Structures are given as structure tokens and as C-alpha cells.
Amino acid sequence: MTAPGTRAGAPAADADDLDVEEALALVREPKDDGDAPVPTPARPERRHERHRATPWPRARDIAARAARSGSRRTPVSVPLADALGLVLASPLDALTDLPSFDTSAMDGWAVAGPGPWEVRDEGVLAGHAQPDPLTDGEAVRIATGARVPADTTAVLRTEHGRTDAQGRLHATREVVHGQDIRPRGQECRGGDQLLPVGTLVTPAVLGLAAAAGYDTVTAVPRPRVEVLVLGDELLTEGRPHDGLIRDALGPMLPPWLRALGAEVTAVRRLGDDARALRKALTGSTADLVVTTGGTAAGPVDHVHPTLERMGAELLVDGVKVRPGHPMLLARTKEDQHLVGLPGNPLAAVSGLLTLAEPLLRTLAARPAPEPYTLALGEAVHGHPYDTRLIPVVLRGDHAVPLHYNGPAMLRGIAAADALAVVPPGGARQGEDTELLDLPWAAAGIGVCFT
Numbered sequence: 001m002t003a004p005g006t007r008a009g010a011p012a013a014d015a016d017d018l019d020v021e022e023a024l025a026l027v028r029e030p031k032d033d034g035d036a037p038v039p040t041p042a043r044p045e046r047r048h049e050r051h052r053a054t055p056w057p058r059a060r061d062i063a064a065r066a067a068r069s070g071s072r073r074t075p076v077s078v079p080l081a082d083a084l085g086l087v088l089a090s091p092l093d094a095l096t097d098l099p100s101f102d103t104s105a106m107d108g109w110a111v112a113g114p115g116p117w118e119v120r121d122e123g124v125l126a127g128h129a130q131p132d133p134l135t136d137g138e139a140v141r142i143a144t145g146a147r148v149p150a151d152t153t154a155v156l157r158t159e160h161g162r163t164d165a166q167g168r169l170h171a172t173r174e175v176v177h178g179q180d181i182r183p184r185g186q187e188c189r190g191g192d193q194l195l196p197v198g199t200l201v202t203p204a205v206l207g208l209a210a211a212a213g214y215d216t217v218t219a220v221p222r223p224r225v226e227v228l229v230l231g232d233e234l235l236t237e238g239r240p241h242d243g244l245i246r247d248a249l250g251p252m253l254p255p256w257l258r259a260l261g262a263e264v265t266a267v268r269r270l271g272d273d274a275r276a277l278r279k280a281l282t283g284s285t286a287d288l289v290v291t292t293g294g295t296a297a298g299p300v301d302h303v304h305p306t307l308e309r310m311g312a313e314l315l316v317d318g319v320k321v322r323p324g325h326p327m328l329l330a331r332t333k334e335d336q337h338l339v340g341l342p343g344n345p346l347a348a349v350s351g352l353l354t355l356a357e358p359l360l361r362t363l364a365a366r367p368a369p370e371p372y373t374l375a376l377g378e379a380v381h382g383h384p385y386d387t388r389l390i391p392v393v394l395r396g397d398h399a400v401p402l403h404y405n406g407p408a409m410l411r412g413i414a415a416a417d418a419l420a421v422v423p424p425g426g427a428r429q430g431e432d433t434e435l436l437d438l439p440w441a442a443a444g445i446g447v448c449f450t
């Protein structure tokens with residue numbers, strides 16, 4: 001395939017150039033030799049579209065604010081096993097002292113007074129009944145985590161003691177009063193606040209909650225999301241054939257939405273059927289409905305007309321971002337929003353991160369990720385007016401743009417660590433550029449997707 005504008009006989013443009021020209025319809029800067037043709041945009045924007053489209057940073061703000069406009073979401077009590085990724089709606093107050101009893105920090109002997117010590121026959125193990133108090137000059141074998149007997153003055157580690165022929169225990173180094181005993185309440189007292197409201201429940205938080213006596217935590221409920229996949233051309237299995245293609249978004253969006261903190265209640269394939277779309281929207285009780293496809297102006301692009309008929313309020317109608325500019329955000333009912341993702345798969349990712357991410361993050365009361373930048377490993381062409389989101393891999397302290405970043409392609413994003421936010425006009429090699437992390441690159445594949 002030859003990129004538009006490539007001279008016959010000249011080497012084919014690399015994939016990035018190809019994407020830029022062919023798929024994103026960007027105006028390309030003339031090469032230094034001045035003879036490279038400047039392609040005209042494939043689909044010049046109509047005046048009113050440019051006017052209506054929201055700048056990318058503002059679209060994200062609007063999505064976050066939309067989530068704040070609804071009624072307060074009632075906190076829920078969630079078993080620890082289901083709480084990963086939620087945000088605490090009540091502080092985590094210790095239900096007990098930690099440790100809840102004086103405990104040995106080491107395997108060895110609990111000793112009373114200065115040595116040598118007579119060693120008791122019976123040792124003390126973790127989880128066993130309270131042992132009898134020690135008397136001065138007495139020692140007892142003890143395991144890490146076992147309750148220390150009353151009147152213990154120190155724990156002597158196994159490797160720091162030896163027994164003589166009479167069975168008496170001697171220390172091989174100085175014994176300091178209280179050594180290797182974790183006193184009750186060393187970490188916290190019952191009622192101490194361990195973590196405040198707003199804390200993200202991580203695996204470590206689950207561990208702490210369990211240690212502090214919790215079976216459930218009180219958390220902000222996960223936003224409930226329904227995914228409606230539109231398009232008659234979509235297959236759910238097998239190879240593409242006869243103009244039909246595989247649905248790439250049905251498999252991709254649910255785990256991605258879960259990684260963004262959502263509970264996906266349903267994924268429904270509706271074809272290009274305006275009545276089915278309207279029925280699904282009016283019947284949905286989800287906090288957020290995500291549609292895919294049908295956002296543009298084609299004969300079977302039903303999202304806009306359906307929203308209009310329903311009297312939905314369009315909050316964002318097009319965003320100055322490539323790919324994904326036809327994305328939209330609407331308030332469909334009280335406490336329900338709709339994010340319309342464009343059908344082109346990378347455009348859908350763009351919509352997911354531009355509109356769904358801030359909305360879900362705010363509904364779930366999750367903290368906003370700290371913005372960060374990295375120097376670009378290569379220059380990236382810019383769109384004249386719009387932000388571009390470009391898949392990148394992180395290599396040392398550089399973000400290296402990936403090829404295959406056209407709106408219909410997933411090959412770049414599937415290999416990416418992040419998306420670079422390239423401002424209108426482009427970015428030079430070495431220029432610090434904002435990055436949007438991808439959940440699996442930031443948190444690991446197993447952490448957030450369940």
C-alpha cells in the first residue's frame with residue numbers, strides 16, 4: 001500500500017507517516033527539501049463542528065464535574081475479598097490494639113531476669129493459651145508470634161543462646177531489657193485511626209484491615225456500567241469475512257472499565273437498530289452507559305438522534321482530540337450519564353480515557369493520578385487544532401512513540417505503556433510531554449481487573 005502523497009517509486013512512508021496522512025487527515029509539515037506534497041485534509045471539518053467541539057483538557061474537566069453533579073452515592077459495606085480498588089467511605093479505625101497481646105518477635109527463649117536460666121520443659125507456640133508467668137532465672141522456649149509469659153524481661157534469639165551440660169541457658173551476647181518483645185499496642189491502640197476516608201483499597205489496605213479485625217469495609221460503591229456495542233458489521237467469533245469484522249470493543253472495554261473502578265453489569269450487542277438503542281437506554285439503571293460506534297453522521301449512526309429524542313442533555317459533543325473526536329458525553333437521566341465512544345477502536349480508547357476515566361474516577365471517589373511528563377524519544381506530528389493521543393513505550397527516561405497509531409488500529413496501543421498527550425502543533429524530540437498511564441502498565445495485570 002502506498003501512502004497518499006508518496007511519489008511513485010519512492011520508498012513507502014513509514015507507518016507513522018501513513019497514519020498521520022491517511023487516517024488522521026492531518027496537515028503535514030513540508031520536509032526540508034521542500035518538494036514533499038502537503039496533503040489536504042481528507043474530511044475538512046465543517047465550521048460548526050470545530051466550534052462545537054470541546055478542547056481536550058476541558059472535556060476531561062466536564063466529565064469529572066458531571067460525576068459530581070448527581071446525588072451522593074450511599075456507602076456500602078463490602079467483604080474484604082471484594083473491596084480491592086474501592087475507596088474507603090469511613091475511616092479505618094483499629095478495632096483492637098495491635099499487637100493485641102505482648103508477643104515474641106523472634107524464635108528463641110522468653111527469659112526473666114539475668115542469666116543463666118533454667119529452661120522449662122514445655123515451650124510456647126503462636127496461637128496457644130496464655131502461658132504461666134516466668135519466675136526470675138527461668139526461661140521457656142518461645143516461637144515468633146507467641147504470647148510472652150507474664151514477667152518476661154527479654155526474648156533471647158535461638159542463635160544468641162546455648163545450653164550447658166546441666167541444661168541451663170546462657171546468652172552469648174548482652175541481653176537488653178525488653179529486647180525482641182513486641183508490646184501490646186505497639187502499632188496502634190483500639191480506636192486509633194489507621195487510614196482516613198478517601199483511601200484507595202490496595203492489597204496492603206486489605207491486609208491492614210484484616211489485621212485490625214475487619215471482615216468488611218465501608219466503601220464508595222463501584223459505578224455500575226453497561227456497555228452497548230453498536231454495529232451490524234460485527235462478528236463475535238472467527239475470522240473477518242465478507243465485509244464483516246470482529247468486535248474488538250466487546251472484549252476490550254469490560255476489563256478496561258473494571259480497571260478504572262467500574263462494575264460492568266452488562267455488555268449488549270444491539271446492531272444498528274435505533275429502536276433497540278432507545279429501549280436499552282430508557283431501560284438502563286446503570287450509573288454510566290457506554291456506547292460504541294454510531295457517533296458520527298452516517299446513515300446508521302443512531303446515537304445523536306436517539307439522545308435527542310430522549311431529551312438527553314449533551315455535555316460534550318465532540319472533542320478536539322485525535323483520534324476520537326466524535327466522542328460525546330450526555331446526561332441521560334438524573335444520576336445517569338452516557339459516554340459515546342467512536343467505533344474506530346483506538347478512537348474508542350481515546351474516548352474511554354478522555355471522558356469515561358474522569359467520570360468513573362470521580363463517581364468512585366478515586367484520587368486523580370498525579371500528572372507526569374517524560375521527554376519524547378522522537379518528534380510527533382501535531383494536528384493543527386487538536387490534541388493527539390499517541391501510544392508510547394517507556395524506555396528509561398524517554399517515551400518512544402509507537403507506529404500503528406491510526407484510529408482503526410490497536411497494534412500500537414496493545415504494545416504500549418502509556419499514551420502521550422501531544423498538544424496541537426506537535427512535539428519535538430526531547431520535549432517533555434504529558435503521559436496517561438495504562439492501568440496494566442501502572443498497576444500490574446492482576447491487580448485491578450477483577
Ligand SMILES: Nc1nc2c(c(=O)[nH]1)N[C@H]1C(S)=C(S)[C@@H](COP(=O)(O)OP(=O)(O)OC[C@H]3O[C@@H](n4cnc5c(N)ncnc54)[C@H](O)[C@@H]3O)O[C@H]1N2
Nearest residue numbers: 231246247248249293294295296297301341342343344347
Ligand atoms: N462524515 C463523517 N464521517 C466520519 C466522521 C465524521 O466526522 N464525519 N468521523 C470519522 C471518525 S474520526 C470516526 S472515529 C468515526 C466514528 O464513527 P462512529 O462512532 O459513527 O462509528 P462507526 O461508523 O459505527 O464505526 C467506525 C469504524 O469502526 C468500526 N467499528 C465499530 N465498532 C467496532 C467494534 N466494536 N470493534 C471493531 N471495530 C468497530 C466500524 O466497522 C467502522 O470501521 O467516523 C468517521 N467517519
Ligand code: MOO
Nearest residue numbers: 323324325347407
Ligand atoms: O480521528 Mo477519528 O476521531 O478516526 O478517531
